Amino acid sequence: xxxxxxxxxxxxxxxxxxxxxxxxxxxxxxxxxxxxxxxxxxxxxxxxxxxxxxxxxxxxxxxxxxxxxxxxxxxxxxxxxxxxxxxxxxxxxxxxxxxxxxxxxxxxxxxxxxxxxxxxxxxxxxxxxxxxxxxxxxxxxxxxxxxxxxxxxxxxxxxxxxxxxxxxxxxxxxxxxxxxxxxxxxxxxxxxxxxxxxxxxxxxxxxxxxxxxxxxxxxxxxxxxxxxxxxxxxxxxxxxxxxxxxxxxxxxxxxxxxxxxxxxxxxxxxxxxxxxxxxxxxxxxxxxxxxxxxxxxxxxxxxxxxxxxxxxxxxxxxxxxxxxxx
Amino acid sequence: xxxxxxxxxxxxxxxxxxxxxxxxxxxxxxxxxxxxxxxxxxxxxxxxxxxxxxxxxxxxxxxxxxxxxxxxxxxxxxxxxxxxxxxxxxxxxxxxxxxxxxxxxxxxxxxxxxxxxxxxxxxxxxxxxxxxxxxxxxxxxxxxxxxxxxxxxxxxxxxxxxxxxxxxxxxxxxxxxxxxxxxxxxxxxxxxxxxxxxxxxxxxxxxxxxxxxxxxxxxxxxxxxxxxxxxxxxxxxxxxxxxxxxxxxxxxxxxxxxxxxxxxxxxxxxxxxxxxxxxxxxxxxxxxxxxxxxxxxxxxxxxxxxxxxxxxxxxxxxxxxxxxxx
Numbered sequence: 001x002x003x004x005x006x007x008x009x010x011x012x013x014x015x016x017x018x019x020x021x022x023x024x025x026x027x028x029x030x031x032x033x034x035x036x037x038x039x040x041x042x043x044x045x046x047x048x049x050x051x052x053x054x055x056x057x058x059x060x061x062x063x064x065x066x067x068x069x070x071x072x073x074x075x076x077x078x079x080x081x082x083x084x085x086x087x088x089x090x091x092x093x094x095x096x097x098x099x100x101x102x103x104x105x106x107x108x109x110x111x112x113x114x115x116x117x118x119x120x121x122x123x124x125x126x127x128x129x130x131x132x133x134x135x136x137x138x139x140x141x142x143x144x145x146x147x148x149x150x151x152x153x154x155x156x157x158x159x160x161x162x163x164x165x166x167x168x169x170x171x172x173x174x175x176x177x178x179x180x181x182x183x184x185x186x187x188x189x190x191x192x193x194x195x196x197x198x199x200x201x202x203x204x205x206x207x208x209x210x211x212x213x214x215x216x217x218x219x220x221x222x223x224x225x226x227x228x229x230x231x232x233x234x235x236x237x238x239x240x241x242x243x244x245x246x247x248x249x250x251x252x253x254x255x256x257x258x259x260x261x262x263x264x265x266x267x268x269x270x271x272x273x274x275x276x277x278x279x280x281x282x283x284x285x286x287x288x289x290x291x292x293x294x295x296x297x298x299x300x301x302x303x304x305x306x307x308x309x310x311x312x313x314x315x316x317x318x319x320x321x322x323x324x325x326x
Numbered sequence: 327x328x329x330x331x332x333x334x335x336x337x338x339x340x341x342x343x344x345x346x347x348x349x350x351x352x353x354x355x356x357x358x359x360x361x362x363x364x365x366x367x368x369x370x371x372x373x374x375x376x377x378x379x380x381x382x383x384x385x386x387x388x389x390x391x392x393x394x395x396x397x398x399x400x401x402x403x404x405x406x407x408x409x410x411x412x413x414x415x416x417x418x419x420x421x422x423x424x425x426x427x428x429x430x431x432x433x434x435x436x437x438x439x440x441x442x443x444x445x446x447x448x449x450x451x452x453x454x455x456x457x458x459x460x461x462x463x464x465x466x467x468x469x470x471x472x473x474x475x476x477x478x479x480x481x482x483x484x485x486x487x488x489x490x491x492x493x494x495x496x497x498x499x500x501x502x503x504x505x506x507x508x509x510x511x512x513x514x515x516x517x518x519x520x521x522x523x524x525x526x527x528x529x530x531x532x533x534x535x536x537x538x539x540x541x542x543x544x545x546x547x548x549x550x551x552x553x554x555x556x557x558x559x560x561x562x563x564x565x566x567x568x569x570x571x572x573x574x575x576x577x578x579x580x581x582x583x584x585x586x587x588x589x590x591x592x593x594x595x596x597x598x599x600x601x602x603x604x605x606x607x608x609x610x611x612x613x614x615x616x617x618x619x620x621x622x623x624x625x626x627x628x629x630x631x632x633x634x635x636x637x638x639x640x641x642x643x644x645x646x647x648x649x650x651x652x
Contacts, residue, residue: 028475082438086431105412105478108434109471112408115441116468123460130457134449142442145435149357152431 003309004316008049011062015048018070022117034098034110035117038077041093046321047072050180050205051187053317054198057310060188067121068133068183074118075137076176079144081111086152087235094226115141133183140179147172154238165243166207173213174206181205197304201314204301208294209321214239215287216326218275224326230271236261240290241283249281295322329635330642334375337388341374344396348443360424360436361443364403367419372647373398376506376531377513379643380524383636386514393447394459394509400444401463402502405470407437412478413561420552441467459509466505473498480564491569492533499539500532507531523630527640530627534620535647540565541613542652544601550652556597562587566616567609575607621648 023036048069055065083089084097085107091097099107122137123130150168154160181202185195214232218241222229232239245257257277260270278284298318305311349362374395381391409415410423411433417423425433448463449456476494480486507528511521540558544567548555558565571583583603586596604610624644631637 028472028479030479031472031475082434086434104430106475108408108411108437109475109478111434112437112441113468113471115438116464116471119445120461120464120468123457123464126457130460131449131452134456134460135446138442138446138449142439142446145439145442146354146357149354149432149435152435153354153356 002316004313007313008053008317011049011052012045014062014066015045015052015069015073018066019073022070022121030102030106031110031113034081034102034106035077035113037101038081038098038110038114039073041095043073043077043093045073047076047176047180049317050177050202051184053310053313054181054184054202055188056184057198057305057308057314058185058188058190058194059308059310060184060190064125064127065184065187067125068187071118071122071137072176072180072183074114074121075141075144078111078114078118079148081107081114083148085111086148089227089231091227127187129186133186136179136183140175143171143175147175151237155236157238159246160238160243162240162243162247165238165240169207169210170203173210174203177206177209178203194305197301200301201298204294204298205318205321208291208298211240211287211291211294212321212324214241215284215291216324218271218278219284220326226326228268230268230274233260233271233274234266234268236266240287241278244286245278245281245283248283248286249277253277253281328642330639333639334379334643337375337378338371340388340392341371341378341395341399344392345399348396348447356428356432357436357439360407360428360432361403361439363427364407364424364436364440365399367421369399369403369419371399373402373502373506375643376503376528377510379636379639380507380510380528381514382510383524383631383634383640384511384514384516384520385634385636386510386516390451390453391510391513393451394513397444397448397463398502398506398509400440400447401467401470404437404440404444405474405502407433407440409474411437412474415553415557417553453513455512459512462505462509466501469497469501473501477563481562483564485572486564486569488566488569488573491564491566495533495536495566496529499536500529503532503535504529520631523627526627527624530620530624531644531647534617534624537566537613537617537620538647538650540567541610541617542650544597544604545610546652552652554594556594556600559586559597559600560592560594562592566613567604570612571604571607571609574609574612575603579603579607 019039023032023039025032051065051069051072052062055062080092081098084092085099085104089097090100098110123134127133147168147170151172154164154168178199179202182195182199185198190198216225217232217239218230233242246254249257257274260266260274295318299315302311302314302318345365349358349365351358377391377395377398378388381388406418407424410418411425411430415423416426424436449460453459473494473496477498480494504525505528508521508525511524516524542551543558543565544556559568572580575583583600586592586600621644625641628637628640628644
């Protein structure tokens with residue numbers, strides 16, 4: 001076991017203990033049971049780890065940023081619950097989603113409750129820059145809402161440009177990863193340059209991460225994925241892959257894709273077909289290239305920080321994301 | 327026109343201008359259009375007024391608490407959007423609700439966006455006690471979620487005790503009014519005793535306000551009400567009125583009420599019947615007595631503040647709530 005694995009296992013354990021300790025309240029049961037259910041759903045805790053490792057990478061202590069680390073995990077889980085309602089997803093991490101296990105009202109409310117918990121823990125520790133951190137946090141929450149709104153708008157639009165797609169994922173996914181690394185840097189008392197570098201590191205990590213998500217939807221093992229294979233296609237999500245294939249594919253590829261997209265209902269049997277069309281259009285490689293480019297950019301920003309064990313851990317963190325299979 | 331009316335008209339105009347100025351962003355249209363729609367729906371702006379008047383009542387300046395005043399209005403409007411989804415209400419303030427005019431996803435998302443705006447403006451102004459204010463705000467948001475969860479749980483429960491009802495409305499309604507008066511007091515640099523008195527003032531105001539809401543659902547003019555008359559009854563809401571009549575009514579009244587509640591669907595034609603049963607059980611007067619008692623308590627707490635024009639304005643504010651017809 002490497003030192004990195006040892007450290008992240010420790011930190012993940014700490015995060016899980018703290019999260020559990022903050023969810024001991026039982027009543028009203030329809031509010032707190034779904035919150036616990038989602039938080040105990042086996043998340044990877046990537047975002048809190050990012051906060052904690054970023055803090056350590058600038059020489060800060062874990063204690064100073066632990067509340068912020070918990071806050072981003074609460075916020076992330078809030079987005080999962082509400083997004084699953086909007087996307088009508090039935091399965092998440094191999095289990096029923098909240099609105100399926102309970103109902104839509106309970107999903108809305110337990111998501112809202114997680115936002116409250118998120119801010120409560122974020123603001124629980126006094127800090128000279130706490131108002132700034134709260135503002136960054138709120139701007140990010142608003143960006144996440146904007147990103148999700150665009151994602152939904154794109155579903156019913158015929159054409160979405162590549163740059164529109166990137167704006168959407170920057171808001172929906174990268175903004176939060178950028179925030180994690182940034183507030184880790186702020187709470188670790190990093191210099192302005194270090195904080196800026198960490199923010200850009202987190203941002204490109206987030207862009208690469210979302211592109212991977214798009215790719216994994218069609219290339220991953222369904223068992224590992226914990227959700228329905230090809231669900232993006234069935235929902236007509238304007239992923240990078242679909243936009244690329246519709247733009248770069250040859251005439252036959254395009255018309256075959258359009259024919260599938262025009263169907264009343266897209267069945268899972270058509271996902272294999274779409275996957276083949278993506279391969280013909282060179283979409284899989286093109287996506288992988290974009291992923292690599294953003295991971296490289298993330299690495300470059302990270303290396304603006306002076307070399308240290310903390311920075312090395314973030315290097316390993318990045319490596320672990322590069323290799324992820326789900 | 328009294329000085330009080332002049333001042334509240336000024337303050338309301340200020341709040342409306344500021345709210346409009348914060349909602350100039352156009353895109354994504356499915357996020358910002360519903361937010362604007364709800365904010366421009368002709369709300370009474372009671373909560374921001376309460377913040378501003380409480381601040382002035384302890385000698386503070388409006389500028390110091392204006393961001394907090396806007397924050398509570400955003401938060402209140404968020405609760406309206408999400409509650410309307412959960413309660414499947416079609417009409418609010420005489421207009422279609424967001425999920426009816428658009429859809430459930432857009433209602434969820436624009437509600438979430440209002441929470442983000444709410445915290446953003448709350449934390450926009452630096453203040454020595456900003457972390458504390460943010461924590462109070464978050465605790466209140468969580469309480470509101472708890473109150474709404476209880477309200478929904480009670481709908482499907484056969485019996486709800488009066489004290490359970492009071493816990494529910496304290497969380498759902500009174501907590502936010504208490505917060506408004508409290509943070510007005512904090513930002514106005516009131517003494518601890520003044521802030522505590524203002525908090526209790528707001529709290530009892532909120533309890534009375536919710537009891538009035540329950541009562542108005544059945545005694546108000548539907549046109550003034552801006553929503554369907556008797557909707558609480560049709561939704562089997564465990565209002566104070568229903569709980570009282572089921573407990574205090576005679577055997578005939580109780581069994582007639584139970585018969586209506588056991589129907590598959592409660593039609594509006596049955597509301598008149600229920601109203602009569604409430605009258606027979608003495609429910610209308612009992613509710614009015616509770617309302618009066620909480621308004622009196624609010625007044626007593628208010629009068630712990632030294633006499634001033636600011637305090638007098640809060641007295642008039644209370645009077646205006648006592649008299650409200652919708």
